[in-house]
Amino acid sequence: MGKMTKRRLGNSVISAFLLVGVIFVPIGLASLSASKEIVELVDRYDTSCVSVADKVGFIQNSKTDKTCTRTLTVPRHMKSPIHIYYQIGDFYQNHRRYVKSRSDKQLRYKEAAHLTKDCEPEGNTADGAPIVPCGLIAWSLFNDTYKVSINKKAIEVNKKDIAWQSDKNNKFGSNVYPSNFQKGNLVGGAKLNESIPLSEQEDLIVWMRTAALPTFRKLYGRIETDIMENDQLTVVIQNNYNTYSFGGSKALVLSTTSWIGGKNNFIGIAYLTIGGLCIFLAAVFIVLYMIKPRYVMFPLV
Amino acid sequence: MLISGAGFDNTPCDAGSIGVAPSALLRTPTTVMVRESHVERMGSIQDVPYEILNVLEFNSTRKRQSVVCRFPNGRLVLYCKGADNVVYERLADGNHDMKKISRQHLEQFGSAGLRTLCLAYRDLNREQYESWNEKFVQAKSSLRDRDKKLDEVAELIEKDLILVGCTAIEDKLQEGVPACIETLSAAGIKIWVLTGDKMETAINIAYACSLVNNDTKQFIISSETDAIREAEDKVTSLVKKGARKITLSIGDGANDVSMIQAAHVGIGISGQEGMQAVMASDFAIAQFRFLTDLLLVHGRWSYLRLCKVITYFFYKNLTFTLTQFWFTFQTGFSGQRFYDDWFQSLYNVIFTALPVIIVGLFDKDVTALLSKKYPQLYKEGIRNSFFKWRVIAVWGFFAFYQSIVFYYFTAAASRHGQGSSGKILGLWDENVYFVIYVLMSTFFFYLTILLVPVIALFGDFLYLSIQRWLFPYDYQVIQEMHKDDPHEYSRVQLPETSHLSPEEARSYAISMLPRENSKHTGFAFDSPGYESFFASQQGVGVPHKPWDVARRASIKQRQQPQRTTRS
Numbered sequence: 052m053g054k055m056t057k058r059r060l061g062n063s064v065i066s067a068f069l070l071v072g073v074i075f076v077p078i079g080l081a082s083l084s085a086s087k088e089i090v091e092l093v094d095r096y097d098t099s100c101v102s103v104a105d106k107v108g109f110i111q112n113s114k115t116d117k118t119c120t121r122t123l124t125v126p127r128h129m130k131s132p133i134h135i136y137y138q139i140g141d142f143y144q145n146h147r148r149y150v151k152s153r154s155d156k157q158l159r160y161k162e163a164a165h166l167t168k169d170c171e172p173e174g175n176t177a178d179g180a181p182i183v184p185c186g187l188i189a190w191s192l193f194n195d196t197y198k199v200s201i202n203k204k205a206i207e208v209n210k211k212d213i214a215w216q217s218d219k220n221n222k223f224g225s226n227v228y229p230s231n232f233q234k235g236n237l238v239g240g241a242k243l244n245e246s247i248p249l250s251e252q253e254d255l256i257v258w259m260r261t262a263a264l265p266t267f268r269k270l271y272g273r274i275e276t277d278i279m280e281n282d283q284l285t286v287v288i289q290n291n292y293n294t295y296s297f298g299g300s301k302a303l304v305l306s307t308t309s310w311i312g313g314k315n316n317f318i319g320i321a322y323l324t325i326g327g328l329c330i331f332l333a334a335v336f337i338v339l340y341m342i343k344p345r346y347v348m349f350p351l352v
Numbered sequence: 353m354l355i356s357g358a359g360f361d362n363t364p365c366d367a368g369s370i371g372v373a374p375s376a377l378l379r380t381p382t383t384v385m386v387r388e389s390h391v392e393r394m395g396s397i398q399d400v401p402y403e404i405l406n407v408l409e410f411n412s413t414r415k416r417q418s419v420v421c422r423f424p425n426g427r428l429v430l431y432c433k434g435a436d437n438v439v440y441e442r443l444a445d446g447n448h449d450m451k452k453i454s455r456q457h458l459e460q461f462g463s464a465g466l467r468t469l470c471l472a473y474r475d476l477n478r479e480q481y482e483s484w485n486e487k488f489v490q491a492k493s494s495l496r497d498r499d500k501k502l503d504e505v506a507e508l509i510e511k512d513l514i515l516v517g518c519t520a521i522e523d524k525l526q527e528g529v530p531a532c533i534e535t536l537s538a539a540g541i542k543i544w545v546l547t548g549d550k551m552e553t554a555i556n557i558a559y560a561c562s563l564v565n566n567d568t569k570q571f572i573i574s575s576e577t578d579a580i581r582e583a584e585d586k587v588t589s590l591v592k593k594g595a596r597k598i599t600l601s602i603g604d605g606a607n608d609v610s611m612i613q614a615a616h617v618g619i620g621i622s623g624q625e626g627m628q629a630v631m632a633s634d635f636a637i638a639q640f641r642f643l644t645d646l647l648l649v650h651g652r653w654s655y656l657r658l659c660k661v662i663t664y665f666f667y668k669n670l671t672f673t674l675t676q677f678w679f680t681f682q683t684g685f686s687g688q689r690f691y692d693d694w695f696q697s698l699y700n701v702i703f704t705a706l707p708v709i710i711v712g713l714f715d716k717d718v719t720a721l722l723s724k725k726y727p728q729l730y731k732e733g734i735r736n737s738f739f740k741w742r743v744i745a746v747w748g749f750f751a752f753y754q755s756i757v758f759y760y761f762t763a764a765a766s767r768h769g770q771g772s773s774g775k776i777l778g779l780w781d782e783n784v785y786f787v788i789y790v791l792m793s794t795f796f797f798y799l800t801i802l803l804v805p806v807i808a809l810f811g812d813f814l815y816l817s818i819q820r821w822l823f824p825y826d827y828q829v830i831q832e833m834h835k836d837d838p839h840e841y842s843r844v845q846l847p848e849t850s851h852l853s854p855e856e857a858r859s860y861a862i863s864m865l866p867r868e869n870s871k872h873t874g875f876a877f878d879s880p881g882y883e884s885f886f887a888s889q890q891g892v893g894v895p896h897k898p899w900d901v902a903r904r905a906s907i908k909q910r911q912q913p914q915r916t917t918r919s
Contacts, residue, residue: 060832064817071806082799134774144778147688215775217786260778264682264763269776308774312796317764321803325810332814336821345821347832 054351061340068333075326082311083319090129090307091314092284093138096121097294097301106295111238117290121303122283129278129307135208136268137193140300144188144262152187153259158249159224173235182231184249184259190233192258194241197271197303198287201278208272214256223249223256240292268304384421400424405481406488408506411499412607414438418510420476428476432510436518436550439470444512454518461520465556467549468520472513484509528641530562535644539727540734542597546587546611585610592616602643604629619643648730649720659738661712667747668704674755682763690759717827722834729826737825746815754808761807765800 100119103109110117143149154170156163167174170185199206229243229252243252250256257269278284286303294301306313374388383401403422410417416434423429432439436458443451454470461468476484487508491501533543545563547554558564588611592599601608601615606628612618613632620633621640630636637646679690689696695703723729732738766777777791791797820828 061821064821067813075806078799078802132774136776143684143686145683145686145688147683147686149686150688213775215786215790217790221786257776260776262776262778264767265684267776267778270774273774306774310795311799312794313774315765315767315796317767318796318799318803321761321765321807322799325803325807329810336817339821343822347829349833349836 055348056351057346057348059340060345060347061336065333065336065340068329068336072326072329072333075322075329079319079322079324079326081319082322083316085309085311086314086316086319089309089314090125090127092123092125092305093302094121094123094286094304095300095302096288096290097299100288100290101295107293110291110293110295119288119290121286121288123286123305125278125280125282125284128280129305131275131277132308133274133278134306134308135197135199135271135274136304136306137195137197137271138266138268138302138304139193139294140266140302141297142267142294142299143265144267145264149187150261153189154185155222157181158184158222158227158259161224161226164227164230173237173239176231176235180231182235183227183229184232184255188259188261189255190237190239192240192243192255193269194291195301196289196291199274200285200287201276201282203283203285206274206276209275210253210272212253213270213272214253215260218256218260219250219253223252225250274305406485408502408510410434410607411503414503414506416510418506420481420509428478428481430474430476430509430513432472432474432513433469436468436470439472439513439515442511442513443472443515447515450515454515457520458518459552461518462550462552463556464520465522465553465560466520467523467553468518470518471516473516474509474513476509525557525561526640528639530560532641532644534562535724535727536647539648539730541647541730544587544591585614587611588614600647602640619646644724644727645720648727649723652723652730652733653716655733656717656738657712657715659743660715661708663739663744663747664708664711666744667751668708669700670748670751671755671758672699674752675758678755678759718830718834722830726826726830729830732826750812750815753811757804757808761804762800765796765803
């Protein structure tokens with residue numbers, strides 16, 4: 052066999068765990084601190100805004116007064132821009148049949164208005180004229196509105212630039228106008244101004260980017276002034292949207308943003324956990340290295 | 353006199369000569385031309401045609417073969433050659449001295465490890481022959497039990513033979529056979545040699561090829577009577593079915609064909625005995641010693657690769673499907689897909705097929721050299737270490753764990769998925785490009801991309817670390833031992849004599865001496881085209897194979913009748 056000597060193994064395992072730990076823990080700390088800095092206010096209003104027993108009847112009745120005023124106290128200083136979202140719960144925008152119920156060609160091209168095959172039952176009117184935009188997604192457009200005042204002073208909510216630029220340029224045509232929309236027997240969501248082209252209908256564009264999970268938020272608008280700590284925020288809501296017939300929920304969300312996006316402790320916690328775990332395992336393997344070392348004999352050439 | 357056919361001694365043997373040794377010149381299906389010394393004129397030669405009337409083929413039950421031929425002067429002779437005991441049984445009475453002396457010679461030959469044969473002949477008169485020939489033709493053209501009938505017919509004429517003499521052939525073991533057998537034994541492979549030779553010859557050969565040595569106990573199973581004379585293929589079938597082990601048969605002659613076919617893996621050695629074994633086999637090699645490479649290197653790698661590819665294929669599809677499965681809970685069980693359509697279709701085509709195929713083709717745990725140096729590595733395959741239920745369960749567990757990571761971590765990380773502009777992300781849509789474009793402008797995308805794979809592989813990495821540290825496989829130990837070896841392709845190919853031991857240097861020097869090149873050309877397919885070309889390059893004169901001569905002769909004959917019918 053020749054002369055043999057031995058070497059101790061395990062360095063790479065220890066270094067790998069240490070490396071991951073050393074990288075992940077700072078990232079976790081940074082992410083968590085960024086997330087903790089974000090101020091987020093969530094206010095569920097659908098239960099409180101309708102006090103009668105027959106909530107579905109109330110909502111479906113076009114004559115009832117659906118105004119609802121909510122008051123919120125700001126816990127910390129919120130730097131502008133402050134984003135306003137509406138959050139809907141238990142609404143399966145990711146249901147397969149729902150996701151299919153649209154016509155992207157129609158949204159983009161004026162000539163393609165008749166391509167409404169996938170949009171049934173919201174494809175054509177009773178006379179056979181095509182509905183633009185067709186499909187269940189457009190038909191179920193969210194129609195609650197929010198008017199915001201800080202300390203009793205009304206402030207403007209900027210509803211521009213809430214949709215993706217790429218959607219506005221490439222998915223929705225600038226010469227496509229709504230027609231025959233929400234004219235049928237089935238009462239849907241919001242109505243659209245027929246003189247504004249689809250590429251500028253930002254609420255529609257935001258709504259039609261279907262959410263991945265059943266509880267989701269969509270951007271409503273922005274407040275471009277700071278809000279100080281302890282300011283009183285008054286929001287006058289037109290509680291039009293019917294989430295009552297399927298047991299869904301609605302909430303108003305105000306949130307600041309940072310480089311990490313919205314408030315999401317999960318990423319920071321995940322990084323910290325894995326980083327910590329890796330450092331712990333590195334320590335375990337170092338102990339193993341000392342007490343139960345792994346030797347290998349190899350021939351000296 | 354050359355009698356050619358199946359059997360191990362198709363080399364011409366000198367059966368006595370006056371002046372010029374007779375040699376076979378040409379063999380057609382019906383005649384043999386023999387160049388022998390002239391009957392009348394001393395010192396000159398003539399070509400005499402002998403007509404071959406019947407050929408009684410060799411088979412392992414009869415252990416002999418015969419030929420009936422007619423001399424130019426009309427004399428009918430039966431020539432018989434076979435194992436000594438069967439020929440001796442059929443000799444006519446008388447001639448005791450010759451028989452006794454031949455017996456003694458045979459025993460001497462056997463103890464010297466030579467393979468022996470006896471030759472005998474018998475004169476036939478015309479009536480005897482004609483009546484027997486009728487029976488022979490009947491037997492040969494019968495539809496059922498042809499072999500048995502031929503055997504019976506052969507018995508009728510192969511008797512009262514006159515002993516001519518005996519031959520002994522030093523059937524040299526091929527180069528490298530003892531080393532090969534030792535290596536394969538070390539690899540945990542049980543080796544049986546099945547032979548029809550005499551017991552002394554068999555024992556001798558067993559010692560010569562290191563199958564046994566002075567320390568091993570010898571149990572020899574021999575069959576001497578017709579009743580229990582089993583063919584080699586029946587022994588193979590016995591091991592295959594009875595012991596329920598994987599069997600491999602290796603042989604080079606026509607008599608090995610049934611054995612090769614009976615085993616799980618049949619290997620034919622191409623060589624002087626012809627192509628029958630090669631054509632019946634699953635794998636063909638040129639020399640016996642290449643068996644080590646075939647089994648220990650390629651066989652072992654093949655097993656490793658197969659296990660990896662199969663387990664990987666199930667794992668990747670399981671992970672993929674389970675990830676989708678977790679999503680269905682959140683889509684109202686409507687069947688909405690988690691992945692974009694294109695990703696879905698291309699997953700099994702580009703993303704996960706090609707890498708795995710490359711692994712399946714090229715993966716090696718240790719180099720070829722080390723595979724042969726440590727034959728014990730083969731035992732991992734024998735024990736089926738890489739494809740046990742436990743291994744598959746581990747893969748399955750990791751598929752499950754990773755699918756959970758992929759789904760929940762991605763969903764949770766992007767729960768309020770938005771960039772710093774506050775704009776929300778949603779499901780994939782057909783314009784994948786834009787979605788990716790927007791995604792890549794968010795920080796959380798990169799954070800997620802770093803987090804999810806690390807967590808997914810974390811479990812795997814931990815498992816492997818513990819496995820390699822505390823419960824390593826044999827091949828892993830070998831890898832660690834030889835971690836610092838120079839890469840196999842960078843090693844200089846020229847032999848550096850300073851590194852050889854004195855024995856190796858001596859054998860190397862001997863191999864460099866000019867010597868008679870073996871007729872084993874080393875090529876797997878011994879067709880006249882290849883062999884004669886390459887052999888002639890080496891300066892080796894290779895005689896035409898008898899069956900090729902016969903084939904060419906019969907082709908010419910076939911063409912002639914066609915021409916006549918057409919005209």
